[in-house]
Amino acid sequence: MLTTEKMEFWFVVGSQHLYGEEALAEVKAHAQTITDELNESGILPYPVVLQDLAVSADKITSIMKEVNYRNEVAGVITWMHTFSPAKMWIRGTKLLQKPLLHLATQFNESIPWATIDMDFMNLNQSAHGDREYGFINARLKKQNKVVVGYWERPEVRQQIAQWMDVAVAYNESFNIKVARFGDNMRNVGVTEGDKVEAQIQFGWTVDYFGIGDLVQYVKAVTDEEINALFTEYEGLYEFDYGTYSREDWEKSVKVQVSYEIAIKRFLDDGGYTAFTTNFEDLYGMKQLPGLAVQRLMAQGYGFAGEGDWKTAALDRLLKVMSHNQSTGFMEDYTYELAAGQESILQSHMLEVDPSLASNKPKIVVSPLGIGDREDPARLVFDGKAGDGVVVSMADFGTNYKLLINEVSAFEPTVPAPNLPVARVLWEVKPNFQDGVKAWLENGGGHHTVVSLNLTTDQIITYAKLVGLEYVVIK
Numbered sequence: 054m055l056t057t058e059k060m061e062f063w064f065v066v067g068s069q070h071l072y073g074e075e076a077l078a079e080v081k082a083h084a085q086t087i088t089d090e091l092n093e094s095g096i097l098p099y100p101v102v103l104q105d106l107a108v109s110a111d112k113i114t115s116i117m118k119e120v121n122y123r124n125e126v127a128g129v130i131t132w133m134h135t136f137s138p139a140k141m142w143i144r145g146t147k148l149l150q151k152p153l154l155h156l157a158t159q160f161n162e163s164i165p166w167a168t169i170d171m172d173f174m175n176l177n178q179s180a181h182g183d184r185e186y187g188f189i190n191a192r193l194k195k196q197n198k199v200v201v202g203y204w205e206r207p208e209v210r211q212q213i214a215q216w217m218d219v220a221v222a223y224n225e226s227f228n229i230k231v232a233r234f235g236d237n238m239r240n241v242g243v244t245e246g247d248k249v250e251a252q253i254q255f256g257w258t259v260d261y262f263g264i265g266d267l268v269q270y271v272k273a274v275t276d277e278e279i280n281a282l283f284t285e286y287e288g289l290y291e292f293d294y295g296t297y298s299r300e301d302w303e304k305s306v307k308v309q310v311s312y313e314i315a316i317k318r319f320l321d322d323g324g325y326t327a328f329t330t331n332f333e334d335l336y337g338m339k340q341l342p343g344l345a346v347q348r349l350m351a352q353g354y355g356f357a358g359e360g361d362w363k364t365a366a367l368d369r370l371l372k373v374m375s376h377n378q379s380t381g382f383m384e385d386y387t388y389e390l391a392a393g394q395e396s397i398l399q400s401h402m403l404e405v406d407p408s409l410a411s412n413k414p415k416i417v418v419s420p421l422g423i424g425d426r427e428d429p430a431r432l433v434f435d436g437k438a439g440d441g442v443v444v445s446m447a448d449f450g451t452n453y454k455l456l457i458n459e460v461s462a463f464e465p466t467v468p469a470p471n472l473p474v475a476r477v478l479w480e481v482k483p484n485f486q487d488g489v490k491a492w493l494e495n496g497g498g499h500h501t502v503v504s505l506n507l508t509t510d511q512i513i514t515y516a517k518l519v520g521l522e523y524v525v526i527k
């Protein structure tokens with residue numbers, strides 16, 4: 054489900070006719086070498102496809118129109134081999150509706166002092182061309198990414214790779230469809246928002262369904278389907294019967310198995326890639342979906358609890374951006390305030406994303422204090438360690454705002470035998486007091502998406518592309 058369309062990036066190399074056909078042939082050969090080596094490096098997550106040289110306004114315009122039209126093209130990487138007059142770029146750049154990366158590099162790493170002449174300098178004048186091209190992107194407020202450095206360097210390729218992941222997520226943003234089973238939790242403020250504005254600004258479609266629509270799908274799941282999927286669980290998870298008989302435990306787990314099958318079918322039938330539930334809206338359901346939701350998050354569907362469609366869509370977005378590695382919906386729960394150990398315990402009532410697990414999850418059945426339903430099954434595990442970002446999005450009435458806090462997650466060392474949910478622990482940057490204070494003063498929510506795979510720069514790059522206000526705490 055995580056899979057997006059097979060995406061590629063177009064490589065457009067700027068020059069002009071001034072230097073003659075011989076020079077242009079050399080430009081083309083250099084561009085081909087860079088294209089081939091980038092593709093063979095194994096660092097880029099998506100292929101680069103070299104286009105005709107950008108030597109006229111008509112050529113540039115026709116390339117950019119084609120980029121917009123083709124679904125499989127996620128964005129454009131440009132490189133100024135020579136001086137490419139920027140007025141040629143205005144029309145095409147204005148038309149371009151996909152992410153743009155300006156690669157400020159040069160074919161030769163060093164200046165060949167012993168042989169350099171005017172012909173060489175005319176052919177290799179990226180420094181000159183970069184400035185002409187950079188000017189017009191800035192004037193057009195293109196919000197393009199600029200990556201600077203020698204194209205053979207792994208750190209330069211790494212920056213291109215990270216931008217590619219953002220660009221693919223940006224494209225996917227317009228395909229995100231959230232199914233809301235029930236409305237938002239009563240009385241809660243931060244999970245609300247303007248759905249029309251979210252569709253205009255981010256491309257997210259947010260649709261409501263009565264829980265009864267899902268109940269019909271649950272009823273249609275067969276025992277054969279349930280038993281087949283339950284068998285798969287045996288190889289993946291520890292079975293922890295706790296105080297339940299094996300029979301009662303299995304009965305409870307199989308309710309969640311039926312939910313997994315039903316929700317997945319419902320989402321796929323409607324083209325939905327994210328969803329929400331609400332424990333206050335479970336008419337006709339025996340349990341709050343827990344294990345079922347965790348399994349679907351692991352498959353790449355975005356999710357948030359209590360009807361929080363913004364966080365569900367954001368979860369899906371960042372899962373695409375991170376290739377679903379160590380990225381998921383989270384909720385701030387409990388502070389550790391002991392001096393020198395200040396941190397925050399993250400969890401949810403059931404639905405913690407197993408992509409964050411450091412150990413083999415165990416399936417546990419336990420009562421749920423809220424929701425007035427049967428004891429639900431859930432996956433219990435400890436979160437993995439790593440540096441990352443936690444992101445929250447809220448509607449401030451006149452605009453959406455994104456909060457980005459850098460965090461350091463660490464594995465818990467003390468067991469919590471009475472805690473029947475997964476737990477993730479992290480320290481916030483720059484330190485506990487300043488980090489938490491900034492989060493609260495800026496109105497950051499309790500529902501977040503955390504990623505131990507993405508960087509602050511990647512989140513900012515997306516925010517700029519969609520004109521989203523953001524605050525960074527680091």
Ligand code: MN
Pocket residue numbers: 358359384401500
């Ligand atoms: Mn919650």
